[in-house]
Amino acid sequence: xxxxxxxxxxxxxxxxxxxxxxxxxxxxxxxxxxxxxxxxxxxxxxxxxxxxxxxxxxxxxxxxxxxxxxxxxxxxxxxxxxxxxxxxxxxxxxxxxxxxxxxxxxxxxxxxxxxxxxxxxxxxxxxxxxxxxxxxxxxxxxxxxxxxxxxxxxxxxxxxxxxxxxxxxxxxxxxxxxxxxxxxxxxxxxxxxxxxxxxxxxxxxxxxxxxxxxxxxxxxxxxxxxxxxxxxxxxxxxxxxxxxxxxxxxxxxxxxxxxxxxxxxxxxxxxxxxxxxxxxxxxxxxxxxxxxxxxxxxxxxxxxxxx
Ligand code: NDP
Ligand code: OXD
Numbered sequence: 001x002x003x004x005x006x007x008x009x010x011x012x013x014x015x016x017x018x019x020x021x022x023x024x025x026x027x028x029x030x031x032x033x034x035x036x037x038x039x040x041x042x043x044x045x046x047x048x049x050x051x052x053x054x055x056x057x058x059x060x061x062x063x064x065x066x067x068x069x070x071x072x073x074x075x076x077x078x079x080x081x082x083x084x085x086x087x088x089x090x091x092x093x094x095x096x097x098x099x100x101x102x103x104x105x106x107x108x109x110x111x112x113x114x115x116x117x118x119x120x121x122x123x124x125x126x127x128x129x130x131x132x133x134x135x136x137x138x139x140x141x142x143x144x145x146x147x148x149x150x151x152x153x154x155x156x157x158x159x160x161x162x163x164x165x166x167x168x169x170x171x172x173x174x175x176x177x178x179x180x181x182x183x184x185x186x187x188x189x190x191x192x193x194x195x196x197x198x199x200x201x202x203x204x205x206x207x208x209x210x211x212x213x214x215x216x217x218x219x220x221x222x223x224x225x226x227x228x229x230x231x232x233x234x235x236x237x238x239x240x241x242x243x244x245x246x247x248x249x250x251x252x253x254x255x256x257x258x259x260x261x262x263x264x265x266x267x268x269x270x271x272x273x274x275x276x277x278x279x280x281x282x283x284x285x286x287x288x289x290x291x292x293x294x295x296x297x298x299x300x301x302x303x304x305x306x307x
Pocket of ligand 2: 064065066067068273274275
């Protein structure tokens with residue numbers, strides 16, 4: 001079996017070592033133009049040239065991330081099965097990250113940190129949990145885990161997805177027709193949508209204005225979901241009280257970007273849920289084995305839908 005590894009900006013060593021250990025006898029090589037045809041490929045943001053050279057001969061292509069937005073601009077043959085990572089150790093990290101951000105906003109920890117840095121010993125008024133309903137956009141592998149984690153802290157949790165879901169302890173909303181109701185009933189907005197044509201720029205002046213006053217935004221989906229200037233305007237107007245952002249239209253975030261200078265925005269460098277090589281390899285190798293037994297495999301991407 002031949003496996004091609006074509007993952008921009010990814011340190012290949014742990015992947016090659018892990019794949020060699022999991023698949024002794026397989027030939028695993030970093031893709032470069034002109035190399036022999038592979039049977040399977042692991043990709044992250046591959047160039048079109050990789051698709052043109054390899055795609056028609058591949059049995060399957062595995063995206064080593066949950067989001068496949070980097071594949072959407074490419075021309076990929078419809079018959080090539082493309083799979084994405086399903087959780088693979090990322091959902092628990094996402095739940096940690098979002099829970100800490102929600103709790104930070106709810107408990108006013110930024111203010112306490114600022115006070116303590118100034119030597120000020122002072123209590124704020126006790127916040128009321130009921131005043132901080134959280135809305136999670138996207139209830140897939142990440143969003144579901146996040147929504148459930150927040151219910152453990154007794155937050156009122158709303159969830160929005162394309163199709164209407166039914167989740168214990170979460171008030172679910174489905175489709176564009178219910179987006180505005182979902183937003184009106186939420187104060188802290190968590191974005192865990194995939195980025196595609198229907199979701200691009202979805203966090204904008206109109207949708208932010210529908211959130212309850214003193215809103216917060218936690219963007220862990222993709223930078224392209226958020227209209228940056230609209231967030232800054234809503235913070236300046238006082239309608240949005242703060243944000244924690246992990247993903248950006250351009251990464252690394254350019255030095256000149258106004259987010260760096262906005263004290264009410266906390267930034268992290270696309271790190272809310274890191275891809276874990278060992279867990280990801282175990283999932284991919286399990287899927288390759290299932291395919292070779294002729295079994296159906298979950299996590300296939302519908303490139304027309306965009307996720
Ligand atoms: P899933 O495919 O499992 O879930 C996607 C969810 O979004 C589904 O609930 C889906 O609805 C919903 N959705 C998609 N399109 C729409 C739409 N047009 N309107 C309403 N709902 C929609 O994805 P994951 O949970 O695995 O990952 C989600 C995203 O999180 C990734 O695409 C990636 O961008 C981001 N991510 C970010 C990471 C980071 O480190 N910052 C790490 C990992 C992921 P339905 O259930 O009806 O299909
Ligand atoms: C992913 C990511 O999509 O890390 O998996 O952003």
